Amino acid sequence: MQPKLTFLSTEMVEQIVSEGLGLLLDPGVRVHNQEALNLLASAGAQVDFEARTARIPERIVWDALQTTPGEFYLYNIEGQPSVHYGGDDVHFDPGSAAVTILDYKTGHQRPPTTADFVRFVKLVETLPVYDAQSTAMVCRDVPGEIGDLYRLYLALLYMRKPIITGAFGKETWGVMWELLTTVAGGAVELAKRPLAVFDVCPSPPLLWSDLTCQNLIDCARKGVPAELVSMPLAGATSPVTLAAAVVQHTAESLSGLVISQLAQPGAPLVWGGAPAIFDMRFGTTAMGDVGTWLIDSAYVQVGKSLGLPTHTYMGSSDSKTLDAQSGMESAGGVFMAALSGVNMVSGAGMIDFLRCQSFEKLVLDAEIIGMARRLLAGVQARDEPLALELVRRSGHRADYLSRPHTLKWFQQEFYIPSEVIDRGPVDAWERAGARSSADRAADRVEKLLVTYQPSPLLAELKMELKEITKSAARRAGMDHLPPLPED
């Protein structure tokens, strides 16, 4: 029995959906994309082309929900299903699109480069708790115009796992799709065995920008899964009450779902999000706040009630370094996401409001995720009877350490952490330099990177990917791609 955490009564879920539908009628949703407005108008929505708003009647939403798949799989680079979006299955991927990385030696943030991201992709490959890669950072040694596709290109060269990504432009989406079809063996194959999910983010309140709308439509038409990442900011871009923020999330997500299904009925979608409470002291987006987690868990419950795959942004921290704050915020978020049964939990490795990626934190978070997975496995009846025979055999002897039963079960019953978690005697800790878990994580990063196994992708395919990326770079005014790090 997978333990499950919910915060809403059935009646409240129904009310949230009902009010979400109400918002789609009045005030309606802003849609800054002509094609989407056309689709909505012909489906019977009341569209004001000048104001670029659409009032969407309930019937269209229910029809769209009818055609949205309740589950789908992501496939790895070898074509094996490896992530199941659906039910209460829980997966994790690193937080994405960091604009800086934490330089552990200096303790300061700096812009990431090609070499940094390649190292990061390799590190993710070596950590089994991460089910998917993400285009985790934006390399600053290429022009901003190709920032989105360049990181996908790099990831595709080094990864085996599927990837969570996103486009920053309308045109670059096409290049990214081309990269993916090259690896998958064509458009049909890619639709049949999706290797990537694209995040598409409406802007709160109730706005689909031209860019995200187009990404959403393109994903639907090509059969590429899209993750709706609505992000109400409670108290700033949405009402402050958590339930009201969830209503706004519902309306934004449902409108995205309608646009996608009108573009292509049956297109795979994820009910995702990255909401936050607005910190009333600093005016910042607090990802590590307990209120943020409550909004997350609640909207996930709403998504599940609609029969949809789910995603959330949890497990990141707002701290600027790897300290007690980053530990407590990451653990709280990961545990709550796992117990909420979120299909894809993004955020690992990140600090500073999703601005900064940290290799060391990715390794620390892997421990939290390991614990969370153990939490989900719960307390199981391994023997029948549970204990009578076991205890009677030993009588009053404390000899369990030497029982074969212990050897058989201890690695399933206990979560066994890596050396990052210290449970040795104090003398050993002193002798090793009295170091913190973050210091040990920094050592582990190096140790893990040595174990990285190269991607099985053929050299010719890699060349093709390079040519596609190079011509996009040329259009952005860059004649040569930065050199790849030597293997």
Added chain:
Amino acid sequence: MSNDLLSQITASLVDGDPELTVSLTRQAMQAGMEPLIIIEGGLVPGMDIVGDKFSKGEYFLPHLIISAGGMQQAMELLEPELRARSQQMKISGKVVIGTVQGDIHEIGKSLVGTMLSAAGFQVYDLGVDVPAEAFIAKIKETGAELVGLSALLTTTMVVQKEIIEALTSAGLRDHIKVIVGGAPVTRSWAAEIGADGYAEDAIEAVQLASRLVTA
């Protein structure tokens, strides 16, 4: 063929299958293999691998203790054969161990005892809640070179100190090395009470014991 059997014995210890270790040892004896060859060519290499894997973090305490149990059982089979040949397993040393008076925790102490036995020590385990007099009597009786005092409580740690003082009063302190262990015990506590050694885990305890008896 005989080498094959020895490597199977080694593998059975590494795999943590004491029953197989015992039956393979019996098989080797029936095939006429010399007991010392079985020990040095089959059992000892197995325990070395297990200890090594433990130190690397690949193996855990249950592996360690179950393999050591297999080793002990095999040794029980072999000892009469050794005696019959007037041979002797080279004994690493004699050690008396116990959990000190007032303390009934035995896991750590037994683990160290098992590992010491597997490493060829003659171990006299006095159990738990052992008064100083019992340690003294056993040391006199056996002529042990080493005594191990275990304490799991901060309140019983002081008894380790009292026992060391009692050993001095009994005139034994110059003839015996004292090692101390237990969760709250640290290197500095060991130094403070005048013990000869302290180890962080069972593997290190064996290394420490070997060092002390040859010193």
